[in-house]
Amino acid sequence: MKVRNPRTGLYDYEISQLSFETLKIKADTMRHAQKSWQAIGIEQRIKTIQRWKKVLERHLEELTEVLIVDTGRKIETVYEINLVLTAIDQFCDLAQDYFKVEVQTILHNNTYHIEEYSDPFELVGIISTWQFPFQSAMMQAIPALLAGNSVLVKPSEKTPRFVRVLEKTISQIPHFNNLLHFIEGEKEVGEMLCSITDLICFTGSEEKARKVFETSAKHFVPAQLAFGGKGAAIVTETADIESASSAILWGGTFNAGQSLESIERVYVHRNIHSQFLSRLVGKSNLLTLNYPNIEYGQIGPIITEKQATNINEQLADAVKKGAVIVAGAEKCIVQKGSIYCRPTILTNVSHHMRIMREMTFGPILPVKSFLNETQALDFANDSNSTFNCSVFAGKDSEAMKIARRIKSKSITINDVYMGNRFYRNEKSSTNAAETKAENIGTFSFKKFLNHKNLMFKK
Template identity: 45%
Template sequence: MNVRNPRTGEFDYEIFPLSLEELESKIYELRQAQDEWQNQTLDFRIETLRAWKNTLEEQKELLIEALTIDTGRNLETQIEVDFLLNSIDQWCDLAKIFFEKPVLGVSSITSLNKEVQFVPYRVIGIVSPSTFPLFYAVLDTIPALLSGCSVIVKPSELTPRFTEVLINSFAELPQMIEVLSFTHGDAETVIGLTKLCDKICFTGAKNSAKDILNVANESLNPVDLELGGKNIAIVTESAEIERATSAIVWGCAFNAGQSCNSIESIYVHRNIYHQFLSRLVGKANLLEYTFPNVENGQIGPIIAEKQVEKINELLADAINKGAIIKAGGRECEILGGGNYCRPTVLINVTPSMKLLKEEHLAPLLPVITFFNADEIAQVNELSFEDSVAIFAGSNDEALQISEKINVKRLTINDIAINSLLPEVNAERFNKFLKQKTLLINNQQEKSNWWY
């Protein structure tokens, strides 16, 4: 399977997917090795992960180089690599607290004491996207390994080069090479993993998630999904315009908008609309491509060719229905073989336009006015998994608006939660564990219930 370079457009790398039989054999090996890995102490697993970090630090520049080729951008790559190195220590510290002692509970039967133990899933399959390839590949890998699972990772077939460095980084750690594996492939490989692994962790598009769920329904294996959404920003009349425009341009254009957490539409109070629009357009126009030098500029190439077609389709639909472009272009540009999309500010946007309904994964900034927050129709269409950023002159005003919005993640006067990387937190360990409940009768006398 040939892999395209997003900066040059050339197919300069090749991956070799495993057959279903080979995949089945690999997962069998991981499952056999998991027993010993689980039975090791937590301190042993932590020591192993920290040894991996040491080898990664030695190969940091190689990892940055491979990931930069994969994605065509440099700044975000350095952030991803630094996140990986920092997160290993964070996960190890959290594991010490999370797994410190059994959880004691209260049984509804007064004669029984209750103790909850955690049992790891044996083999976790991780399917990661091309948007932040390294980050999403390791986000679940590290806590899963610390929990005692074996892990097999399938990165996006669009951005696989970095895995070669990762594999080499733990080649001299026999305890890890037996419980961590990477495999390449396409949708067929994902289906195979879903059938064979004990649990799948998927990050990506909703259509692909549906295919996984259909297979999982037959196997009854659990699936954890992190999907893209339609994240919006709301700017009230009292908002600080300089702050709001700077944050929103960043939240939309970082990584060329290729993030499931990017801002995809902006609702601004009509009394500040013209001033807001002027500053938004000015700041969007200041951003430059990372071309011809990858270390200069802010906007890297669009990684997936199919996404380029999608972006052009969304822009054409909006223009045909009356949208006006105030910054950016009517379609993506080809430079040196790569596809680039300028931060594109659109006005005269209406609900019938596809760009308000479908995920962009591009730096498109449609701006819609409102007079009362209740007018923001898209708020009612948000799913609980989406994100909202509210910019207001006071927290009280923003909180009042937030009470009417039912989403998991909401920020006030910032794009932090809508940005690049979800937090490292102990709750993530629960994804890789099953609960085992012990009910212990410590009383000497016979129960009144017994015959």
């Protein structure tokens, strides 16, 4: 399979796909290695991960270069790599405390004594996404390894170039390539992982999450699914317009809007709607494309042609149904093979439009006014999948009152989603319709462990 370069439009890279037999042999080898990995204990596992981190740092320039080619952007790549390196230390610190307690008493009375203990799954399969390819893979792989598992990772076939650099670093740690292995391939390889591993962790679109869930279920392999939703922001009448508009613009356009956590809907109280819109448009117009010089400009290219088509179709549908574009353009532009979407602000939008209901993955911010708190909540909750939401208000108490009634995976007060910056916080889902894995706090490890009970009758 040939892979497209998002900055040139050329198909200048090729990946080869492993056969099922070859992958099965590798999986069996990794299962065997996992037993020793689990047995050495958390202290030695942390030391090994830290040694690998030092090797990664020695190859930082090479890793940065290939990730830039994979995604066509530099600012976000540097951010992504630094975030992962910081997170490795945070995961290691957290694991040191978490794995000190091997057995926990959960019931003790005159009749029974019940203890809970945990074992790793042995072989974890990770299918990661293209928006932040390095971060998406590593935020699952590191806690899975620390929990005592061996890990097979299939990054997106749209952004595969960094795999060969990572494999080079892994090979420098003795026997580590039998504990962590990255494989290239298309969806067929992902389907193979669903049949030969003990747990599947998927990050990506809701559509693909459903397919992974169906495939893994056929083989009775449990699946942890993390898929994006139609992120929303609510701006109340008392909100600080200056800070709210800046935060929302960043949340909607960072990485050209190509993030599972992007803000893709904005609801503003009607009494400040005009003023807010004016500031949002003014700031949006100051953002520039990182073309022709990747060192300058805040907006990188749209990574895949399919994604550009989706953006164009959603914008066309919105305009046809009455939306007004007040900043940006009606469709993506092509610059010598690369595809860009200017930061685009829309008004006069409704929930009958695809752009208000379907994932966009582009720097698009539809802005709609609301009359009161009840209507704002109706708008924000009118989505099958709202991964994250932000509430901006003059007082935290006012924002919290609204936040508690939002059906969202994560809610941020007076800022946009921060879960990818802090790893010690716990989050729980308020939307039973969504099944998503988290990389937050101790759940980072819990999801990679089989929990068992020992019951003693006195």
